[in-house]
Amino acid sequence: MHEMSVALSVVDQVEQAARSGGAHGVRRVTVEIGELAGVVPDALAFCFELACAGTVLEGAELVTRFLPGRASCTPCGRSWNTGMPPDMLCAVCRRGAGTLLSGRELRITEVHWSTPAAAPDPTPVPQPEES
Ligand SMILES: [Zn+2]
Incomplete structure (x- = not known):
């Protein structure tokens, strides 16, 4: 699954940043996903949760920001949403x-680190279900 390799790469990058920055936990990771990137946000969120298990990112929330595809025409200067x-x-x-x-x-556009003294988030993370 494409999303799993993306999720693993996101976790890997954040882990490396955590290691060099001495962070003890991650609360939230924000990722920008272009419409043409070939990634399904829901599938990525599911894989992200799996990829986070046992890492410094365990329990972190994934926020995805959707960016529409945009193209422009050089001869006439028009720009439009490309769709998918x-x-x-x-x-x-x-x-x-x-x-x-x-x-x-x-x-990755944003990472919210949790401080060592931060109280654990009491809100349980809803488990995505395969239908
Ligand atoms: Zn044109």
């Missing part, structure tokens, strides 16, 4: 493929 699958043809001048402005993002 991406529509890269300019609807105005039809001169061909637009230039992708955003939508392939997949990056």
Whole structure:
């Protein structure tokens, strides 16, 4: 599963940062996901929880921010939302493929560390269920 390798890589990066920064725990990780990155946020959240088990990230919340795919046309200057699958043809001048402005993002934008003295969060994390 693609999301599992993404989740493992996120956990790995945060763990390394925790090690070099001496952090004792992580409360929340925010990840930006572009529409064209090929990652399903729900699936990523599920894999993230599994990947966090036994690490400094155990119990951390994953927040995903969705970024729509955007493309622009050089000849006429128009820009539009590409959707998924991406529509890269300019609807105005039809001169061909637009230039992708955003939508392939997949990056950690924020990590909230928990201080050693912080009380454990009393809210249980809901378990995602396979239907
Ligand atoms: Zn155009």
